[in-house]
Amino acid sequence: xxxxxxxxxxxxxxxxxxxxxxxxxxxxxxxxxxxxxxxxxxxxxxxxxxxxxxxxxxxxxxxxxxxxxxxxxxxxxxxxxxxxxxxxxxxxxxxxxxxxxxxxxxxxxxxxxxxxxxxxxxxxxxxxxxxxxxxxxxxxxxxxxxxxxxxxxxxxxxxxxxxxxxxxxxxxxxxxxxxxxxxxxxxxxxxxxxxxxxxxxxxxxxxxxxxxxxxxxxxxxxxxxxxxxxxxxxxxxxxxxxxxxxxxxxxxxxxxxxxxxxxxxxxxxxxxxxxxxxxxxxxxxxxxxxxxxxxxxxxxxxxxxxxxxxxxxxxxxxxxxxxxxxxxxxxxxxxxxxxxxxxxxxxxxxxxxxxxxxxxxxxxxxxxxxxxxxxxxxxxxxxxxxxxxxxxxxxxxxxxxxxxxxxxxxxxxxxxxxxxxxxxxxxxxxxxxxxxxxxxxxxxxxxxxxxxxxxxxxxxxxxxxxxxxxxxxxxxxxxxxxxxxxxxxxxxxxxxxxxxxxxxxxxxxxxxxxxxxxxxxxxxxxxxxxxxxxxxxxxxxxxxxxxxxxxxxxxxxxxxxxxxxxxxxxxxxxxxxxxxxxxxxxxxxxxxxxxxxxxxxxxxxxxxxxxxxxxxxxxxxxxxxxxxxxxxxxxxxxxxxxxxxxxxxxxxxxxxxxxxxxxxxxxxxxxxxxxxxxxxxxxxxxxxxxxxxxxxxxxxxxxxxxxxxxxxxxxxxxxxxxxxxxxxxxxxxxxxxxxxxxxxxxxxxxxxxxxxxxxxxxxxxxxxxxxxxxxxxxxxxxxxxxxxxxxxxxxxxxxxxxxxxxxxxxxxxxxxxxxxxxxxxxxxxxxxxxxxxxxxxxxxxxxxxxxxxxxxxxxxxxxxxxxxxxxxxxxxxxxxxxxxxxxxxxxxxxxxxxxxxxxxxxxxxxxxxxxxxxxxxx
Numbered sequence: 001x002x003x004x005x006x007x008x009x010x011x012x013x014x015x016x017x018x019x020x021x022x023x024x025x026x027x028x029x030x031x032x033x034x035x036x037x038x039x040x041x042x043x044x045x046x047x048x049x050x051x052x053x054x055x056x057x058x059x060x061x062x063x064x065x066x067x068x069x070x071x072x073x074x075x076x077x078x079x080x081x082x083x084x085x086x087x088x089x090x091x092x093x094x095x096x097x098x099x100x101x102x103x104x105x106x107x108x109x110x111x112x113x114x115x116x117x118x119x120x121x122x123x124x125x126x127x128x129x130x131x132x133x134x135x136x137x138x139x140x141x142x143x144x145x146x147x148x149x150x151x152x153x154x155x156x157x158x159x160x161x162x163x164x165x166x167x168x169x170x171x172x173x174x175x176x177x178x179x180x181x182x183x184x185x186x187x188x189x190x191x192x193x194x195x196x197x198x199x200x201x202x203x204x205x206x207x208x209x210x211x212x213x214x215x216x217x218x219x220x221x222x223x224x225x226x227x228x229x230x231x232x233x234x235x236x237x238x239x240x241x242x243x244x245x246x247x248x249x250x251x252x253x254x255x256x257x258x259x260x261x262x263x264x265x266x267x268x269x270x271x272x273x274x275x276x277x278x279x280x281x282x283x284x285x286x287x288x289x290x291x292x293x294x295x296x297x298x299x300x301x302x303x304x305x306x307x308x309x310x311x312x313x314x315x316x317x318x319x320x321x322x323x324x325x326x327x328x329x330x331x332x333x334x335x336x337x338x339x340x341x342x343x344x345x346x347x348x349x350x351x352x353x354x355x356x357x358x359x360x361x362x363x364x365x366x367x368x369x370x371x372x373x374x375x376x377x378x379x380x381x382x383x384x385x386x387x388x389x390x391x392x393x394x395x396x397x398x399x400x401x402x403x404x405x406x407x408x409x410x411x412x413x414x415x416x417x418x419x420x421x422x423x424x425x426x427x428x429x430x431x432x433x434x435x436x437x438x439x440x441x442x443x444x445x446x447x448x449x450x451x452x453x454x455x456x457x458x459x460x461x462x463x464x465x466x467x468x469x470x471x472x473x474x475x476x477x478x479x480x481x482x483x484x485x486x487x488x489x490x491x492x493x494x495x496x497x498x499x500x501x502x503x504x505x506x507x508x509x510x511x512x513x514x515x516x517x518x519x520x521x522x523x524x525x526x527x528x529x530x531x532x533x534x535x536x537x538x539x540x541x542x543x544x545x546x547x548x549x550x551x552x553x554x555x556x557x558x559x560x561x562x563x564x565x566x567x568x569x570x571x572x573x574x575x576x577x578x579x580x581x582x583x584x585x586x587x588x589x590x591x592x593x594x595x596x597x598x599x600x601x602x603x604x605x606x607x608x609x610x611x612x613x614x615x616x617x618x619x620x621x622x623x624x625x626x627x628x629x630x631x632x633x634x635x636x637x638x639x640x641x642x643x644x645x646x647x648x649x650x651x652x653x654x655x656x657x658x659x660x661x662x663x664x665x666x667x668x669x670x671x672x673x674x675x676x677x678x679x680x681x682x683x684x685x686x687x688x689x690x691x692x693x694x695x696x697x698x699x700x701x702x703x704x705x706x707x708x709x710x711x712x713x714x715x716x717x718x719x720x721x722x723x724x725x726x727x728x729x730x731x732x733x734x735x736x737x738x739x740x741x742x743x744x745x746x747x748x749x750x751x752x753x754x755x756x757x758x759x760x761x762x763x764x765x766x767x768x769x770x771x772x773x774x775x776x777x778x779x780x781x782x783x784x785x786x787x788x789x790x791x792x793x794x795x796x797x798x799x800x801x802x803x804x805x806x807x808x809x810x811x812x813x814x815x816x817x818x819x820x821x822x823x824x825x826x827x828x829x830x831x832x833x834x835x836x837x838x839x840x841x842x843x844x845x846x847x848x849x850x851x852x853x854x855x856x857x858x859x860x861x862x863x864x865x866x867x868x869x870x871x872x873x874x875x876x877x878x879x880x881x882x883x884x885x886x887x888x889x890x891x892x893x894x895x896x897x898x899x900x901x902x903x904x905x906x907x908x909x910x911x912x913x914x915x916x917x918x919x920x921x922x
Contacts, residue, residue, distance in 0.1 A: 008033055010060075011071040019069055024062035025124075026072060032124030033152075036063065082217030084110050084160065086181030087117070092129060094174035101167045106160055109217055110184030118154040119179040120147055128152070129172035134180070136166050144171065147178070160184065189260035190216035192252055202269040202303045202342035203242070210238040210250060210266070218257035225251055242270040246302065271343035275301035279337055279349045287354045287388040287427035288328070295337060295351075296323040303342035309335055328355035356428035360386035364422050364434045372439040372473045372512035373413075380420060381408035382434075388427035395421055413440035416472075441513035445471035449507050449519045457524040457558045457597035458498075465507060466493035467519075473512035479505055498525035501557055501755050501799045528796075529602035530556035530594035533841020535745065536719025537590075539606035541679065542694060543583055544615050548608060550590060551578045551719055553749065553837035555802045558597035565591055574749035574802045575837070583610040604841075615678045615696045616648040634732040635662030641704045642691060649704055651691030656706075663707035663729050667737035669695040669715055672813045676700075677742055680717035685724060685880045687711070699739075707731035712820075712880045716844070720744050721806065721833055724820045724880060741817040745835060746806040754799050757782050764805035764832075769814075772861035776805035776832050784852045788838055791845035801848065802837035819875045823882050826871070829862060845878055853886075866892045867908035889921065 008028060013020035023036040060072050085104040106114075116136070121128030128151075131144035141158050149172075160182065170178065194212040201208065213234045214220045222229040224238035229252075242248045248268045255261045279297040286293065298320045299305045307314040307322045314324040314337075326335060333353045340346040364382035367373070383405045384390045392399045392407045399409040411420060422434040449467040456463070469475050469490045477484045477492045484494035496505060505521045534552040537543060554560045554575040562569040562577055569579040569592075581590055587609050595601040619641060636659065642652040669680040676699030683692045684705060695701045695717075705711055712726040720742035727737055750762035764776040786798040808817045808831040818831055834856070839846045864870070870888035875881075894903045894912050903912035906921055 021064035081183035190254040204343035377410035447517040526598035538718030635659030
């Protein structure tokens, strides 16, 4: 082993000199170290410097007495010397001996003492030289006598210089040789080269391998942290445990054979903790539309750290901060950021970054583009879809987006044009924009209707509707829902058909925002001529005066004017008129001409006769003289009434009165004040052949008839309601009837418009007598219609009626004023004449019928118990009989409920009855 000196030591026998050998040999690795001559010298022991191999074989052979022995030992000691020359073998050549010269240079580390080593021949003693001379730098160091065949080797101290020359001359048989070397003393410490670990080496392992080499002229040992290192030649290795986290100092000490030492150290950083990694960007779950994303953060550790993302290095500065950009692919990208310290400890963080370059799919369902509205705010709604979360803003105002992608919200509008910009932005910043134009128009159109004028009354249909309209937005115009064309200048015109009566023409302008402007024109279509009703005098009346007051009514849907015999006649309330008309003697025609506002006109003429002889005379004054000497029948005695040039009873058909059955009916006609009423025509119902007579100035009348049965007299006078009285008539006799009172129509007239949506109410004058005060009332429900049937059977639909209610049963005159005697089973209680001037004007026998019942009520002035059924009937003058009508009932209004509706008791229990009970009553 280099750096060591090996000595073969042989001890002969025991230490007391016994048991010594007498001869033998010692052979090391095939080379004889001691010969028999050496062993036979009787010496106590021998020592020889040898060069062993890695594996050595020693063969010892001894001679001597039994029990003799030798002890062989191979000793190793540090050797501070090292070769500066050789060993080199010098062989005696054949022929004349030669002197050989060699030059060598010592190293800077070589120092005295220097030794020369000579090994003579083989170890077995063969091929040894017999003599030799050796000179070093001209100085003889070996003489001929110092080496011979018996000397196996020689070591001498010599003086060497930096540059040296040796000369050698050998004397011996050719082939003999010596091995020559020079050793210098080692005065320089070893040089250590550490190949691992590097200083400041960082590791996370629990131990570290130490390796290197040592350079020295002599054998060297190495200790690492005090523990021997494994040596292989000049190389050494060791394994050192790392106990402490952080810095671990490893000491490496090399000591050569001369005892010189070199101490070297390495600091190894033991790091088992991974770096502390803080990733500031990107945020996990980041969604972006960029092609790259920034990866940045900081890392701290005891040792230097590297960072990478998905294996791509990121630069880390001295503060531990790192930053870099990573390319992204469409869709989800997994970014693994790893920080690795010098020890190999690693910390990783994963971020998922989605690259989304596709803008959201935005569908705005409301409002429609171009919407024009009069409402603010406007609702904006729609849906949006995208791979990532989406936000929606309208004009910068955020809207909430539901889980299903739908959104809705309100946006305030300003008057005029508004732009609604809906922006859907996904998490990546991709945006889709939808722009809608919405116009807020809260101002109605400016509507001017130039025709027709409001209140126009016309008999022409259709009517032209025209005007102009202006607005900020497109406008349509309709009349009662029927569109009219509107030109570019806003002018409109069109024809609108009219229905009979009042026509509300609602002209409506609609702009695009649904604002409306409305102008209503009432146009009355009146194609019916006014209805002229003359209440007095009656047609054919005989007037015993120079003038007559003619009264009546003109009814029409519109205002009318009237002339009587060409002179204007003022019309009062309800179209009533009263005009004094002068009469010429004998027949006079009174012509009434009425013209309504629509230009329809009607005329009516009646004939009255002015009698210069006044009313019929008292028959007693003009009766024929009766011959009392002869039997005179009633028929003969009274024939003057209807016979002759100036009969009191006119119009009697020839032979109509049978002289055998002849009889006379007589009585009085009065007005309601019990004053005589002259001029009333008295006829027999169903017997036109009997003609008529007139009541006289005293109200009396005499009428010749045929006896033998029951006759009904009719009393008629213009301006008065007719009456009838029935009586049994005997042959050849005078029958006196009770007084009859004729009533004039109630002066209170109500014009009823059946087209009105508000129920018209017609009320009579308030009347009072001993039984109390009352006022007859009629209610016309909306939707009811009326038909006038004339005496000739023709009909006419009426939209207006001049309604009167005249009570018969008032005061002391009530029973005499009844239109006829009551049936035996009926009691006198209350009677009223319900009439319309249109009916009266149409003549006797005209009637008005209604599509729906007309409710009638009067105050319970007779104090009949509540709940009592009231039998009701009407008198049919054409048939001369009473006709039953649906019963009435006594009810009581208790008050009204919270809704203003009447609370009615119909049973007399004092409690309000439910609506169902009222409905059953009708």
